[in-house]
Amino acid sequence: MVDVVAQMGPAFLGSRLKRLGERMQASAAQIIADAGIPLQPGHMAAMAALRTGPKTIGQLADASGTSQPGMTRTIGQLTKLGMVADVECDDQRSRMIGLTAEGTRTVNVIASDVWPRVGMAAEQILDRLEGDFLRQLAVIEESLSEASIAERAMQSEPGRLTLLGWDPALAHEFHDINAEWIEAMFVLEQTDRDVLENPQERIIDSGGDIMFVHAAGLGIVGACALQKTGPAAFELTKMGVRESARGLKAGEFLLEGMIDRARQLGAEKLYLLTNRKCAAAVHLYEKLGFEHDAGIMADYGARYDRCNVAMLYTGV
Missing domain, CATH: 1.10.10.10 (Winged helix-like DNA-binding domain superfamily/Winged helix DNA-binding domain)
Known part of the structure; x- marks a missing residue:
């Protein structure tokens, strides 16, 4: 619970x-x-x-x-x-x-x-x-x-979003945010555990990155990873946003930041694997430049049992 x-x-x-x-x-x-x-x-x-x-x-x-x-x-x-x-x-x-x-x-x-x-x-x-x-x-x-909480709240900007880079002290946030949504919709697979329990080794040390989105007044509300899978290939993976951030567009804010970060890392191929049940997420990916791709499905789709959607970033 x-x-x-x-x-x-x-x-x-x-x-x-x-x-x-x-x-x-x-x-x-x-x-x-x-x-x-x-x-x-x-x-x-x-x-x-x-x-x-x-x-x-x-x-x-x-x-x-x-x-x-x-x-x-x-x-x-x-x-x-x-x-x-x-x-x-x-x-x-x-x-x-x-x-x-x-x-x-x-x-x-x-x-x-x-x-x-x-x-x-x-x-x-x-x-x-x-x-x-x-x-x-x-x-x-x-x-x-x-100054009381009430006085401070009147002067604050609720929900202001900020991107934060990787910090080992936030590893538990990366794990908890993603484990929560995966277990709510699917089954946590061994591939998931390997990444969520060893983010430094599986993501950071191999040339990828992890970013977080912080919402004013709510703390860390979202996380996402770029996992390097080839010389200039990255999988956008383990993207999750807490229920507490609903309505703040934290997912879109985070995804835009991850796409920019992929460019900085020299990504020539940026792709993701997901499931049709994640309809809202799929719509967001489409909105920001990802397209369904059979080649990505053939090359990488077998990584997850739940994968039935594969997308490639084609945005400028």
Whole structure:
């Protein structure tokens, strides 16, 4: 099953972070429960802030980065649990909240047992990453403080397309984009696997190239390869575009770029192999200068069991 949230890239960043947070908080809740503490992860920020002394609702909201109504609900829950209570304040206009004796005992247990265990578990995950993730997270938070997603979206140009050259770090995109559409319509053949799992060896090192199309707000949405099959012969192969880019003409943009790249590589013969089921793609190939060719079918068609269409580029 395709992970739609992951596939949608930056456009679904908020949903992905929310999903990640829910998974981590569910595990943290289990650790808290195992320690015999009657609290939830959502209570932790308020408890941590109150360790340093009494605070107003506004101060607690600022310290945790939450809304005042949300913090009011949290304090109401902690009050019912006997963890916090109102404390005397010189300013009668402000409500000051402090830890009770039970709250102090509980937060000390949390600080000595729960938070270190959760922290060490999180560090094990962070150690697998490159760069300072927490600093990167802080940059995202700072950027949102400067301008919200809504404000930035109003100034952006949705769907702006850009061609990107081969980068080994994008090998998984090349694999996933193509495996997705091939498996949805056909059967992934060994010939497909050889190329998708070894793009550097099968395409790049043999004199071909791979390009990607990036859509603003969506990330990498398409990929295509030029596989060198002779001194000046190239097969245009493994061209796929994600469903998320539908309506942006990313396929046409990518195909035009691949034709230009084939010229740069000195291609005298540029051909492709496909299937009649890919009707929209065949129409696009015809539109941009490919013609059905029996000779190409005879010479190369046996490469794929699914091949029943062979085309040769005849455009200027």
